[in-house]
Amino acid sequence: MGIKNNIKNKYWHINWIIPLSSKYLVYGKREYIKRTMPIIKKTKIIHGKGTVADDYIRLAKAVDIIINNKRNLFYNLDVNKTIITKGVIIGNFTLDYSKIIQKDFYSLVEESKDNEAFKIKEAIECLYDRIIEKLNSVENNSCINNQLSNLQGMLNRKAEHFAEGLQRVLFFNSLLWQTRHRLNGLGRLDYILNELYVEDKKAGFITREKALEFIIEFLMILHDDYEYKSAAMLGDIGQIIVLGGLNPDGSYFESELTSLFIEAVKKVNFPDPKILLRVSSKMSENLLREATETLKIGCGSPLFSNDDVIIPLLINKGFDEEDAYEYVVSACWEPFICGKSLDQNNMFTFDFWSSFCEYMSAFDKEPDDWKTFYEGYLRLLEKQASRIKSRLDDVIWAKDPLVSLFTEDCRKTGKDISEGGSKYNNYGITTVGMASLCNSLVNIKKIVFDEKIISLLELENDRKNNFKDNDKLFIKLKNMPKAFGHDDEEAVSIVTEILKAFNKGIESKKNRLGGDIKFGLSAPDYLKIGVKSEADLCGRHSNEPYSTHISANDAVYTELVNFASDISYPRNGINGNVIDFFVTPDLINNNSEKFVLFLKHAINKGFYQMQMNVVSSKTLIDAKNNPDKYPGLIVRVWGFSAYFNDLSDDYKNLLINRAIENERVNN
Amino acid sequence: MSVLITNIQRFCLHDGPGIRTTVFLKGCNLNCPWCCNPENISSYIQNYYDKEKCIAENGVCICGECSFADRINSAEKLAMLSEDDIKRCFPKALGSYGKFYETQELVTELLKDKDYFRNGGGVTFSGGEPLLQFDNLIPVIDELHNNNINICVETALFVDDSIIKKSLEYIDYYIVDLKVLDRCECKKILDVDIDKYISNIELLINNNKRISLRHPVISGYTDSDSNKISIKEFVNKYKGRIIDYTELDEHHLGDRKRKSLG
Numbered sequence: 015m016g017i018k019n020n021i022k023n024k025y026w027h028i029n030w031i032i033p034l035s036s037k038y039l040v041y042g043k044r045e046y047i048k049r050t051m052p053i054i055k056k057t058k059i060i061h062g063k064g065t066v067a068d069d070y071i072r073l074a075k076a077v078d079i080i081i082n083n084k085r086n087l088f089y090n091l092d093v094n095k096t097i098i099t100k101g102v103i104i105g106n107f108t109l110d111y112s113k114i115i116q117k118d119f120y121s122l123v124e125e126s127k128d129n130e131a132f133k134i135k136e137a138i139e140c141l142y143d144r145i146i147e148k149l150n151s152v153e154n155n156s157c158i159n160n161q162l163s164n165l166q167g168m169l170n171r172k173a174e175h176f177a178e179g180l181q182r183v184l185f186f187n188s189l190l191w192q193t194r195h196r197l198n199g200l201g202r203l204d205y206i207l208n209e210l211y212v213e214d215k216k217a218g219f220i221t222r223e224k225a226l227e228f229i230i231e232f233l234m235i236l237h238d239d240y241e242y243k244s245a246a247m248l249g250d251i252g253q254i255i256v257l258g259g260l261n262p263d264g265s266y267f268e269s270e271l272t273s274l275f276i277e278a279v280k281k282v283n284f285p286d287p288k289i290l291l292r293v294s295s296k297m298s299e300n301l302l303r304e305a306t307e308t309l310k311i312g313c314g315s316p317l318f319s320n321d322d323v324i325i326p327l328l329i330n331k332g333f334d335e336e337d338a339y340e341y342v343v344s345a346c347w348e349p350f351i352c353g354k355s356l357d358q359n360n361m362f363t364f365d366f367w368s369s370f371c372e373y374m375s376a377f378d379k380e381p382d383d384w385k386t387f388y389e390g391y392l393r394l395l396e397k398q399a400s401r402i403k404s405r406l407d408d409v410i411w412a413k414d415p416l417v418s419l420f421t422e423d424c425r426k427t428g429k430d431i432s433e434g435g436s437k438y439n440n441y442g443i444t445t446v447g448m449a450s451l452c453n454s455l456v457n458i459k460k461i462v463f464d465e466k467i468i469s470l471l472e473l474e475n476d477r478k479n480n481f482k483d484n485d486k487l488f489i490k491l492k493n494m495p496k497a498f499g500h501d502d503e504e505a506v507s508i509v510t511e512i513l514k515a516f517n518k519g520i521e522s523k524k525n526r527l528g529g530d531i532k533f534g535l536s537a538p539d540y541l542k543i544g545v546k547s548e549a550d551l552c553g554r555h556s557n558e559p560y561s562t563h564i565s566a567n568d569a570v571y572t573e574l575v576n577f578a579s580d581i582s583y584p585r586n587g588i589n590g591n592v593i594d595f596f597v598t599p600d601l602i603n604n605n606s607e608k609f610v611l612f613l614k615h616a617i618n619k620g621f622y623q624m625q626m627n628v629v630s631s632k633t634l635i636d637a638k639n640n641p642d643k644y645p646g647l648i649v650r651v652w653g654f655s656a657y658f659n660d661l662s663d664d665y666k667n668l669l670i671n672r673a674i675e676n677e678r679v680n681n
Numbered sequence: 682m683s684v685l686i687t688n689i690q691r692f693c694l695h696d697g698p699g700i701r702t703t704v705f706l707k708g709c710n711l712n713c714p715w716c717c718n719p720e721n722i723s724s725y726i727q728n729y730y731d732k733e734k735c736i737a738e739n740g741v742c743i744c745g746e747c748s749f750a751d752r753i754n755s756a757e758k759l760a761m762l763s764e765d766d767i768k769r770c771f772p773k774a775l776g777s778y779g780k781f782y783e784t785q786e787l788v789t790e791l792l793k794d795k796d797y798f799r800n801g802g803g804v805t806f807s808g809g810e811p812l813l814q815f816d817n818l819i820p821v822i823d824e825l826h827n828n829n830i831n832i833c834v835e836t837a838l839f840v841d842d843s844i845i846k847k848s849l850e851y852i853d854y855y856i857v858d859l860k861v862l863d864r865c866e867c868k869k870i871l872d873v874d875i876d877k878y879i880s881n882i883e884l885l886i887n888n889n890k891r892i893s894l895r896h897p898v899i900s901g902y903t904d905s906d907s908n909k910i911s912i913k914e915f916v917n918k919y920k921g922r923i924i925d926y927t928e929l930d931e932h933h934l935g936d937r938k939r940k941s942l943g
Binding site: 614 | 690692694771772793796
């Protein structure tokens with residue numbers, strides 16, 4: 015068992031601090047300790063005899079309820095109290111909020127065969143009553159009245175108004191954070207709230223403007239507790255709102271509410287909550303136009319997720335068709351079926367480049383030819399992939415009666431989600447180092463096997479030494495044309511074959527809950543793992559960051575999209591495949607309509623997912639030198655956005671370098 | 682038939698309608714002092730030396746692959762470089778401007794972004810003066826038209842009217858430079874006859890071609906008051922017959938390339 019999993023499983027009495035403090039690790043050990051100690055001191059652990067649900071009851075009784083009399087929606091998160099529980103609390107997921115909007119909480123409890131559900135009911139009733147009591151006890155004003163009104167009937171009837179729907183999402187979202195679930199997505203809010211909005215508007219109960227105000231307030235409330243909610247880095251919060259999407263009948267769902275959410279995100283200009291827009295060739299050009307307007311402000315939203323590609327691949331993977339059409343994502347980009355899944359989609363990061371280094375280090379004589387060499391690696395990769403399963407099975411999930419209550423099959427069977435009670439119990443892994451691997455393979459083929467300029471053993475020897483004694487070779491490799499991310503059939507073929515071999519290694523492996531292992535070409539760790547990795551053979555020294563997701567600093571946008579669209583993603587290779595690039599504000603501001611056209615054609619071309627930073631290198635450099643001038647500057651980091659000033663220098667430098675490279679090619 | 686090209690640039694947003702791929706053809710009959718693509722003036726392949734990429738120390742090549750770094754300081758010496766010399770320079774400090782493309786090879790390259798050309802986008806031939814190689818471009822344009830791709834040229838129009846006449850049936854959109862209108866100044870700065878330009882633009886207008894005019898505002902050359910007035914009158918004269926008129930700011934993007942030519 016790995017050290018991390020060992021700590022998570024065995025030291026559960028104290029490991030509660032890790033999820034609350036790991037965001038400070040990027041600043042170094044001293045800063046980590048400095049920022050973590052106050053959390054340890056001020057946090058009160060709620061734990062007693064009985065089950066997890068019993069602790070939920072205790073927590074509901076213990077949390078401080080603070081009333082904000084300037085808001086129309088109620089939200090309470092007591093960051094100084096938490097529970098402890100044996101095992102790892104599931105996270106990185108989205109609760110099925112539709113169940114408490116289109117139905118009510120009590121009907122979930124009635125449906126459930128899990129005895130713990132009644133304890134959850136008791137906990138929630140207790141908290142709800144305390145909130146109502148507190149609201150009634152403070153000085154009355156129109157906001158307090160609105161909060162009371164929006165909370166009315168929350169447990170025993172379906173939502174009747176748009177604001178009630180938003181209120182219910184907020185209430186249960188706060189419960190998740192309070193019970194230390196991390197990276198809590200928000201789901202298809204335009205879809206599940208649409209009926210309420212349309213009816214309210216028809217009845218004259220709400221106007222477009224009023225709804226926008228509500229959504230803005232909703233976003234502001236969720237943005238509070240920014241630091242507390244952050245996971246691996248400040249900003250890594252995962253409150254992702256999924257908008258739009260293909261319907262099973264082939265039409266595309268979009269509504270006025272879709273536009274309102276996009277507009278609200280633009281107006282508040284926060285890193286989080288963030289938007290993922292499910293795009294399709296069937297969507298209106300106007301919606302893309304609105305999305306572009308939000309992109310322009312540089313908040314990193316929306317991320318585009320291409321339904322035309324993803325839904326067929328989800329069905330191919332084995333998700334039921336009706337579920338595939340309903341997909342949301344885990345905190346960043348990993349497709350997730352809410353209300354039916356345990357799917358923990360970010361459990362481990364596989365490093366393709368290090369896997370190849372292992373292969374190279376085993377050579378003591380020259381391989382016969384390219385084919386033998388290349389196929390030998392694919393075989394090793396398959397083996398390496400097959401071994402991943404055992405590391406993942408180490409993890410023990412904490413009992414989770416709350417999330418189980420919101421999960422269809424758990425309710426039906428009474429089996430907790432931590433024990434495999436849901437319909438889908440897959441694990442997801444992310445990957446880094448593919449660009450290094452692909453470009454290095456292309457270079458090896460050329461200079462070792464085709465042109466025979468250098469032997470493989472000599473090449474490996476220099477690489478191992480980080481080219482210390484052979485700078486010439488390093489420059490040569492660096493100047494060889496990059497294949498990854500370009501219109502290069504060989505590169506597409508290599509990436510497809512590597513993914514296929516990797517898939518072969520893990521496809522037949524079931525995790526201990528009977529689920530599959532999914533993977534994708536995007537990961538949070540391109541910097542963290544990159545700085546511990548060996549030199550590659552395409553111009554990256556050791557200890558330098560890997561390429562971010564599917565990116566190529568020297569490729570124009572169309573090339574990158576063509577490349578990513580041409581890759582055949584294998585059956586399990588669906589865990590997020592994000593194209594990532596930079597756009598200068600000038601380019602997008604001066605060419606809005608053409609940029610919309612680009613997005614439209616790129617969707618038709620068939621990329622999987624796409625995100626971008628809209629910022630210039632000049633701004634980033636100035637912000638690094640003069641942080642006070644840029645308190646609100648937001649950048650896209652991996653699958654989330656963050657304030658630039660909060661990033662450590664290595665992340666800042668990486669973004670600056672990528673912005674500079676982009677401006678050389680795409681202006 | 683082959684076409685001499687220095688660069689093919691994809692995802693161009695300023696070279697005509699929609700998203701375009703721009704092809705830079707080598708060879709120009711002008712020698713504008715402000716030219717931002719000086720590598721496209723000569724109609725021959727030219728070697729270059731990009732000092733910023735060279736890893737020579739104190740003029741001595743440390744690659745060990747070439748012995749030129751200390752001596753490359755003129756176009757004449759650059760011209761002496763062999764293909765092998767250039768190939769051996771792995772920092773890519775030595776290179777050549779210009780490559781001959783056969784029709785099919787060029788068409789294949791240009792079709793790579795075909796999917797993005799819908800809604801008015803397409804291929805723009807720029808230069809240099811792209812119309813100088815027009816005969817060789819015809820089979821390429823035929824192929825592109827077969828793929829319903831819009832064709833645009835960026836031209837200074839100082840070419841024989843027979844070429845313009847021939848181009849009418851092939852070119853969908855003309856982006857025309859509007860540099861210096863005064864007869865004497867035009868002769869002095871560009872060494873060409875403005876009447877040729879005027880008659881060619883009238884030829885395009887009389888044939889109802891889609892035209893955009895672009896005026897590079899270059900201090901000391903094209904920014905005189907008299908030229909500005911002439912240009913204003915010219916643009917007004919053809920108002921309603923041209924699609925738009927844009928002024929381009931001065932920049933120095935060509936300096937590094939000019940230097941690299943020796």
